[in-house]
Amino acid sequence: MQQNIFDAIVIGGGISGLWTTLDLALRGVKTALIEKSVIASETSGKFHGLLHSGARYAVTDPKAALDCIAENKILAEIAPHTVEDTGGFFVAISREDEEYYEKLARALGNIGIPYRELAPSEAVKEEPQLNRESRIVIEVPDKVVYSRDLAVSIALTAFNNGAYILEGLEAIDVKRTGDDYLDVYVSDKTVGRTAVLRARAVVNSTGPWAGIFARRIGIKVEILPTAGTMVVYSKRLTKRVINRMRPPSEGDILVPYGDTSIMGTTAFLLEDPEATPTPSKEDIEFLTSEGSVMVPALAKTPVLRAYSSIRPLIKFKDREYATRDFEVVDHDNPRGLFTIVGGKFTTGRLIGEKAGDSVARYLGVGKPSQTRSIKLDGGDPYMELKRFRGSSSYRSLYSAVEHVLSLRGRIDEERGRSAAYAVLGGVISLESRKMLGL
Amino acid sequence: MRLEGEVTVPVDLDRAREVLSNPDSMVKCLPHLASWERLSEREILAVFRLDIEGVVEYLARLRAEARIRVKQEDPGTIRYVIDGRAARAPYRGTIVLRLEDLGSRSTRIRWESELDLGRLAAFLRAFIDVESLINRVVDDIVKGLESCLKL
Numbered sequence: 001m002q003q004n005i006f007d008a009i010v011i012g013g014g015i016s017g018l019w020t021t022l023d024l025a026l027r028g029v030k031t032a033l034i035e036k037s038v039i040a041s042e043t044s045g046k047f048h049g050l051l052h053s054g055a056r057y058a059v060t061d062p063k064a065a066l067d068c069i070a071e072n073k074i075l076a077e078i079a080p081h082t083v084e085d086t087g088g089f090f091v092a093i094s095r096e097d098e099e100y101y102e103k104l105a106r107a108l109g110n111i112g113i114p115y116r117e118l119a120p121s122e123a124v125k126e127e128p129q130l131n132r133e134s135r136i137v138i139e140v141p142d143k144v145v146y147s148r149d150l151a152v153s154i155a156l157t158a159f160n161n162g163a164y165i166l167e168g169l170e171a172i173d174v175k176r177t178g179d180d181y182l183d184v185y186v187s188d189k190t191v192g193r194t195a196v197l198r199a200r201a202v203v204n205s206t207g208p209w210a211g212i213f214a215r216r217i218g219i220k221v222e223i224l225p226t227a228g229t230m231v232v233y234s235k236r237l238t239k240r241v242i243n244r245m246r247p248p249s250e251g252d253i254l255v256p257y258g259d260t261s262i263m264g265t266t267a268f269l270l271e272d273p274e275a276t277p278t279p280s281k282e283d284i285e286f287l288t289s290e291g292s293v294m295v296p297a298l299a300k301t302p303v304l305r306a307y308s309s310i311r312p313l314i315k316f317k318d319r320e321y322a323t324r325d326f327e328v329v330d331h332d333n334p335r336g337l338f339t340i341v342g343g344k345f346t347t348g349r350l351i352g353e354k355a356g357d358s359v360a361r362y363l364g365v366g367k368p369s370q371t372r373s374i375k376l377d378g379g380d381p382y383m384e385l386k387r388f389r390g391s392s393s394y395r396s397l398y399s400a401v402e403h404v405l406s407l408r409g410r411i412d413e414e415r416g417r418s419a420a421y422a423v424l425g426g427v428i429s430l431e432s433r434k435m436l437g438l
Numbered sequence: 439m440r441l442e443g444e445v446t447v448p449v450d451l452d453r454a455r456e457v458l459s460n461p462d463s464m465v466k467c468l469p470h471l472a473s474w475e476r477l478s479e480r481e482i483l484a485v486f487r488l489d490i491e492g493v494v495e496y497l498a499r500l501r502a503e504a505r506i507r508v509k510q511e512d513p514g515t516i517r518y519v520i521d522g523r524a525a526r527a528p529y530r531g532t533i534v535l536r537l538e539d540l541g542s543r544s545t546r547i548r549w550e551s552e553l554d555l556g557r558l559a560a561f562l563r564a565f566i567d568v569e570s571l572i573n574r575v576v577d578d579i580v581k582g583l584e585s586c587l588k589l
């Protein structure tokens with residue numbers, strides 16, 4: 001096998017790793033992303049779907065809220081095909097909720113998150129399923145972001161700018177070789193073999209596994225995994241995201257996601273940080289009961305399923321002095337290794353920019369980040385797939401690609417977009433592997 | 439963690455005992471109560487919203503479930519035995535109230551509490567001072583019971 005040498009290897013194909021890869025590729029850094037499964041298959045494919053306006057954190061963490069509102073606007077500009085501008089309501093139902101209003105409104109004003117107060121009767125006209133007893137309603141620029149659509153669009157843009165997106169490769173070790181390089185040992189799930197990829201810089205972007213991976217390679221990164229559950233209902237009940245007007249609590253956000261409604265979340269600790277979290281019956285009952293206080297019809301809407309995932313929380317004792325809710329750790333040993341901890345799906349681009357800054361500085365690359373203003377590729381996933389018809393991976397994926405392409409112009413074209421993105425992700429990965437002889 | 443203190447309430451001992459030893463009346467005095475149900479004559483299951491502001495921005499209130507067994511140990515002593523779960527992690531505790539009649543419709547309540555947040559404490563400790571959180575929770579409980587008796 002040929003020796004594959006890169007400027008940078010990013011480990012982990014969640015939202016943070018994807019944005020970091022794109023950020024580096026756009027700076028002209030030869031970058032490979034390696035993902036043990038497929039991109040956006042863990043937390044970034046199992047979150048709540050909310051592109052935060054920041055309103056939810058305005059009172060408890062104004063810095064995070066400020067990042068959210070900025071990123072909310074940027075993403076809607078650069079990847080409009082992955083974002084639905086639903087808007088969001090905050091609704092006060094109880095007297096206690098009502099008492100929170102002043103605090104929230106003041107915080108929104110201070111941060112500069114635009115909001116508008118509506119008479120409850122007007123709000124019910126706009127959202128007929130809203131609890132008619134709502135006492136105060138304000139509208140904020142919450143949006144919905146479609147996970148796989150965005151993940152694949154970032155991967156595609158990175159690939160089109162020279163990055164390699166390699167799925168099915170699990171990083172098992174990182175070792176320094178001489179002064180210049182780090183060797184990343186990977187287990188190739190597709191053939192059950194180990195391979196070595198070499199790079200000058202390596203980014204550990206394994207999300208909730210960042211601490212586990214760090215331990216595996218003999219370094220310490222403190223991460224506190226907490227899990228949460230979301231429940232999916234069979235109908236889209238609202239046009240907007242509906243938030244309960246109260247301090248951030250469990251069960252206070254209902255997100256309209258495609259044709260469904262998703263209610264979340266809960267918070268729970270994992271006894272074993274490596275365990276896969278699972279929803280409990282109590283979670284489902286609790287979320288349904290809390291959700292139906294905001295939108296009574298939820299109680300009668302069939303539950304399709306529930307899912308849980310893990311938040312990669314960063315261990316910050318002094319949050320007040322922390323500049324962000326994520327951090328890019330620049331390790332002394334081995335030099336050239338960086339770890340991303342914390343963050344949100346909404347702020348993924350910013351995380352990628354900051355990780356890109358650190359890696360570029362280390363590599364001596366002067367070009368600044370471009371992701372703030374680059375329009376992402378992938379607006380039409382069918383068209384993008386078509387482009388691969390002549391590629392070397394086309395023969396291997398013939399049936400999958402043609403099945404999806406056959407949806408175009410047919411009754412299922414719109415419903416098939418997610419499938420098109422999924423197959424496109426697979427094609428990019430296979431193409432990348434072929435280019436590297438992997 | 440062990441805490442203790444005392445309060446004096448403007449009701450006679452019988453009235454204080456009646457309210458504090460009856461699970462149904464006692465539970466309604468507890469702060470941040472979201473819901474409750476009776477499990478048996480002396481036992482209730484209550485759900486609270488614990489104020490944990492400052493831990494993580496997406497969660498300022500954490501749901502805490504508590505099974506509270508009320509024991510009247512002797513005419514002047516009431517013990518609450520608490521077995522709970524928050525964030526799926528178990529915690530336990532006891533609160534002992536010793537009532538003393540001060541005459542002229544006044545009762546002194548000396549209280550002792552012991553609360554062990556277990557795994558939850560280990561998690562919260564990364565972000566906040568758990569001891570002051572427990573202090574605040576116990577203080578809130580005592581204030582809740584006190585103001586209930588004043589009504």
Ligand SMILES: Cc1cc2nc3c(=O)[nH]c(=O)nc-3n(C[C@H](O)[C@H](O)[C@H](O)COP(=O)(O)OP(=O)(O)OC[C@H]3O[C@@H](n4cnc5c(N)ncnc54)[C@H](O)[C@@H]3O)c2cc1C
Nearest residue numbers: 012014015016036043044047048050171207228344345346
């Ligand atoms: C319940 C819940 C709801 C949420 N809702 C929202 C929301 O509505 N809006 C919002 O903005 N944020 C939300 N978040 C936060 C957001 O989802 C996460 O912060 C974000 O998705 C984390 O992305 P990540 O890339 O860090 O991690 P991940 O998406 O988990 O990616 C890490 C990747 O690393 C891979 N990996 C791990 N180990 C290895 C290895 N050794 N080799 C190769 N690959 C490896 C994994 O397979 C995985 O794909 C929510 C989080 C939770 C838990």
